[in-house]
Amino acid sequence: MSQIPPRSVNIKTTDLPFACPPPGTAKWNMHPRVFIQISAKQPQQSCPYCGTRYVLTDDTEAK
Helix, strand or coil, X not given: CCCXXXXXXXXXXXXXXXXXXXXXXXXXXXXXXXXXXXXXXXXXXECCCCCCEEEEECCCCCC
16 A cells, blocks of 8 residues: 655745644545644644645745
């Protein structure tokens, strides 16, 4: 039996604080809500329930 690799989701600093599962997740695919501790010092974190990897992306635009 092969395992499905965890998905990766980019989030912006404007999305913080961020929780998994995110809004809009199908009810059948829910787990207890967990706030993801993510920052510039630790820009990648995984959800302990579903394994989804969250990556903090730089959302600033050059002006």
